Amino acid sequence: MREIDARGLSCPAPVLHTKATLEQERPEAVKVLVDNAASQQNVERFLRSQGYEVRLAQEGVDFAVIGRSGASGTIPESEPAPSAPEASQKIMVMCATDRIGFGDESLGLKLMVNFIRTLKEMGPELWRLVLVNNGVKLSVAGSPVLEELKAYEAGGVTILVCGTCLEHFKLLDQKQAGQTTNMLDIVTAMQLADKVINL
Amino acid sequence: MIFPKDDNVLVGLERADDAGVYRITDDLALIQTVDFFTPIVDDPYWFGQIAAANALSDVYAMGGVPKTAMNLVGFPIKEMDIDVLRQIIQGGIDKIREADAVLVGGHSIEDSELKYGLSVTGFVHPARVRVKNNLRPGDRLILTKPLGTGIINTAIKAAMAAPGVIDRVTRLMAALNRTAAETMADFPVHACTDITGFGLLGHLAEMVSGSGCSVRIESRKVPILPETAAFAGMGLVPGGAFKNKSFRQAMTIFDADVDAVMQDMLFDPQTSGGLLISIASEEADALAAALGRKGVPAADVIGEVLDGPLEKIFVS
Structure with a gap:
């Protein structure tokens, strides 16, 4: 097991040390030693967000956060580099559905999941993702693309989720990604965007 | 002393x-x-x-x-x-x-x-003079800037925030509370403070202490910068948020569905945060609308003042 001694460090240093080790070595199992509850919680969250199963242990006066790699225990490559080039245009993608195309439902869902994952290839030009009608279901608990949406948000993409639609489907309190929005925001975004892609 | x-x-x-x-x-x-x-x-x-x-x-x-x-x-x-x-x-x-x-x-x-x-x-x-703790039962609470600057600054330190996010949070921190204060001057506001290092709930605790009132905050209505939850979920929460939370633990009662990430965001230390205003309920919507018209960064009614004498903060 790879051990990281992050005692004596304050947030976010323990997370940064863990992140650096994961990126370089991608260990199957990792144990991070910290000396305060704040660092323990942060490292725990970070390991979970990277697909590790996490166990906590007390070691004397210190805390150990032990992560074991799950099926997808690697760092996603979607993290934005701070030196990312400035976007040359603003692309707004509007999804009025949680399926792509008509016909087979499960194929449609699979395509949509793949579409959302692949959108990142647009790079910094991806400016806003707007979810309306059935599209809002992509942003709620249990959605297969929730992690992707959160990663886009963390990378600076604004995700707008139609409040009227959430209310219609009684999903207002289930939304886990994006900002609840209204038609005025959506129309304004369309006006400001250089390109609007409808789905 | x-x-x-x-x-x-x-x-x-x-x-x-x-x-x-x-x-x-x-x-x-x-x-x-x-x-x-x-x-x-x-x-x-x-x-x-x-x-x-x-x-x-x-x-x-x-x-x-x-x-x-x-x-x-x-x-x-x-x-x-x-x-x-x-x-x-x-x-x-x-x-x-x-x-x-x-x-x-x-x-x-x-x-x-x-x-x-x-x-x-x-x-x-x-x-x-708008003091902190002159809360009155029935008042509504309005916040004039979104939360999240502490967590996002931590993400910036970790080189995990995109340039657009850095730019937005920098401008937000540099924004004066002047317009919010000038707008508030036309209304019969009972109490006011600004949100800085103790986070929303830490500063709210100061308002509640000695007021003889309790407050209820609806966490879903609190304006928060959109990237904040994702960063907090990845463990980019500043140590100050934990200190704020443990200091005010006894005063703060969270409903079961307010998760740990939300709690951290509500205690996230802010740099140059917005004003938190307590105003009679019949005037609250008018003030929020006036703030919105004048383009302050946020103008959300986030909670209400309850009858005392508990001096607690309930978060739903």
């Missing part, structure tokens, strides 16, 4: 408010405040603006108008180019000008760590 007393001190040390208030005549009182800190952004010009906006904010939170300011500088002159200091002070001057106040002096010392801030003096009518 025993503090010197003076009948003209309308708000002093024993009340621990945002600034001190001293009555000069029956219709004029002086607001005095001082605030400085170490850099929170890399760009010196923006750091100057943010530090100045943060110092000026205490005058706005008391319901006053800033008039004069003085620089406070600690600078490692042997290791750092003097041009860095020039840019910081230029940022401060530009912000002071935006507030229609003037820089009248200052003091600098050599310091191993860079520090900058202002001492600010403002005016207020003695009858229009």
Whole structure:
């Protein structure tokens, strides 16, 4: 097991040390030693967000956060580099559905999941993702693309989720990604965007 | 400790408010405040603006108008180019000008760590001082800037925030609370404070203490910068949020569905945060609408004041 001694460090240093080790070595199992509850919680969250199963242990006066790699225990490559080039245009993608195309439902869902994952290839030009009608279901608990949406948000993409639609489907309190929005925001975004892609 | 007393001190040390208030005549009182800190952004010009906006904010939170300011500088002159200091002070001057106040002096010392801030003096009518804890049952609470600057600054330190996010949070921190304060002046506001290092719930705890009231906050209505939850979920929560939370644990009662990430965001220490305003419920929507029209960063009714005498914060 790879051990990281992050005692004596304050947030976010323990997370940064863990992140650096994961990126370089991608260990199957990792144990991070910290000396305060704040660092323990942060490292725990970070390991979970990277697909590790996490166990906590007390070691004397210190805390150990032990992560074991799950099926997808690697760092996603979607993290934005701070030196990312400035976007040359603003692309707004509007999804009025949680399926792509008509016909087979499960194929449609699979395509949509793949579409959302692949959108990142647009790079910094991806400016806003707007979810309306059935599209809002992509942003709620249990959605297969929730992690992707959160990663886009963390990378600076604004995700707008139609409040009227959430209310219609009684999903207002289930939304886990994006900002609840209204038609005025959506129309304004369309006006400001250089390109609007409808789905 | 025993503090010197003076009948003209309308708000002093024993009340621990945002600034001190001293009555000069029956219709004029002086607001005095001082605030400085170490850099929170890399760009010196923006750091100057943010530090100045943060110092000026205490005058706005008391319901006053800033008039004069003085620089406070600690600078490692042997290791750092003097041009860095020039840019910081230029940022401060530009912000002071935006507030229609003037820089009248200052003091600098050599310091191993860079520090900058202002001492600010403002005016207020003695009858229009907005103290912290004058909450009334039935009031609504309005917040004028979204939360999340502490967590996002942590993500910036971790090099995990995109340039667009950095830009947005920098501008938010540098935004004056002037418009919010001027708008609030036209309304019968009961109490006000500004949100800084203790986070929303930490500053709310100060409002509640000694008010004889409790409050309920609806976490879903609290404006929060959109990237904050994702970063907090990845473990990029500053240590200050944990300190704020453990300090106010006894006062704060969370509903079961308010998750740990949300709790951390509500305790996230803010730099140059917005005003938190307590106003009678029948006036609250009008004030929120007026704030919205004037383009303050947020104008959300986030909760209400309940009957005492518990002095607790309920979060749903």
